[in-house]
Amino acid sequence: MRFDANLKWLFTELPFESRFDAAAxxxxxxxxxPNPYDHDPAVLAGRLREAGLEQxxxxxxxxxDACRADGFREGFAQAMEYALALGSGLVHVRxxxxxxxxxxxxxxxxxxxxLAWAAGQSRGxxxxxxLEAQNHRDSPGCVLRTQAQAAAVAEALDADHVGVLFDLYxxxxxxxxxxxxxxxxxxxxxxxxxxxxxxxxEPGTGEIGWRAVFGAIRESGYRGWIGCEYEPQGRTIxxxxxxxxxxx
Ligand SMILES: O=C(O)C(=O)[C@H](O)CO
Ligand SMILES: [Mg+2]
Numbered sequence: 001m002r003f004d005a006n007l008k009w010l011f012t013e014l015p016f017e018s019r020f021d022a023a024a025x026x027x028x029x030x031x032x033x034p035n036p037y038d039h040d041p042a043v044l045a046g047r048l049r050e051a052g053l054e055q056x057x058x059x060x061x062x063x064x065d066a067c068r069a070d071g072f073r074e075g076f077a078q079a080m081e082y083a084l085a086l087g088s089g090l091v092h093v094r095x096x097x098x099x100x101x102x103x104x105x106x107x108x109x110x111x112x113x114x115l116a117w118a119a120g121q122s123r124g125x126x127x128x129x130x131l132e133a134q135n136h137r138d139s140p141g142c143v144l145r146t147q148a149q150a151a152a153v154a155e156a157l158d159a160d161h162v163g164v165l166f167d168l169y170x171x172x173x174x175x176x177x178x179x180x181x182x183x184x185x186x187x188x189x190x191x192x193x194x195x196x197x198x199x200x201x202e203p204g205t206g207e208i209g210w211r212a213v214f215g216a217i218r219e220s221g222y223r224g225w226i227g228c229e230y231e232p233q234g235r236t237i238x239x240x241x242x243x244x245x246x247x248x
Contacts, residue, residue, distance in 0.1 A: 001214065001222075001247055002224070003194075003228055003243055003247070004031055004228065005026070005030075005228055006227050007020070008034055008229075009230055020047040021051050030055070032058070032227045032229075033058065034059035035062065036058050037082070044086055045086055054087070055089075056089065056191070056225045057088060057089075057092055058083060058088050058090075059091070060075050062094075065096020066096060066118070067102075067108070068099055068110065069110060079091050080121065084125065090129075090190060090191055091127055091128075092129075093129050093130070094132075095142060097139065097142055098141040098142075098143055108153075111144075111153065115129070115131075119161070127161070129163070130162075130191050131144055131153055132144065132167055132170070133147055133150045133167075133170060133174075134170045147171055147181050150164045151164050155188065164189050164190065164191075165190065165192075166193075167192070167193040167229070169193065169195035169229070169230070172207065178212075179213060182217055183216060186220045186221075189222065191225060191227065192225075193228075194226060194228060194229065195229055196230070200231050201230055202232060202233060202239045203242045203246055204246055210246040210247070211246055
């Protein structure tokens with residue numbers, strides 16, 4: 001299994017631009033971070049190249065949520081520019097939270113319409129789009145609430161480059177039954193993220209049965225990346241033993 005380092009969450013002992021070398025030195029071959037937009041893409045591409053890292057995932061910019069009527073298209077265009085400049089194979093298209101005064105049905109319809117447009121814009125680019133359901137506690141009002149809903153939206157778009165970012169932390173907080181969901185969602189899953197509830201720290205620090213979950217992922221034949229999106233309990237490097245212990 002291939003784990004990548006989320007540089008928003010890992011190696012925060014260091015300034016952002018130094019986290020690339022730290023991730024590579026710790027043995028990671030890929031990185032993800034949600035928000036590259038405060039940085040020059042050429043500088044980030046240089047950091048990736050020098051550290052020998054692959055850019056795995058970025059998000060659409062904050063505020064450019066797919067459930068909103070305004071701002072989505074400009075934000076998505078910027079995300080595509082960065083994805084192509086960084087060689088990011090995945091863009092997480094943020095669904096966003098239900099806007100005030102807008103019904104759930106209306107927000108879901110906008111989400112699908114915006115995604116259909118984004119799927120058309122990115123078709124043939126080599127960049128794949130992913131949708132992430134987030135739990136009610138960390139992301140109140142998130143329009144995508146369950147893994148099944150995210151998969152149903154991806155399926156309705158009928159575009160083979162749109163799939164699901166299955167965040168096992170969010171899924172455990174609101175849903176559980178992870179092994180079954182790993183098996184059921186396999187055709188839609190383009191990316192995983194890991195953290196252990198309730199603390200959102202390293203796998204093995206909380207309530208998830210990681211040996212069973214990683215076993216199911218391995219047996220499924222999944223070949224993509226698994227993003228480490230957790231808050232280390234101590235120094236990042238001191239907390240990486242779980243990879244060998246639980247997933248090795
Ligand atoms: O909150 C999460 O789990 C995410 O993956 C978001 O994309 C973070 O930006
Ligand atoms: Mg996540």
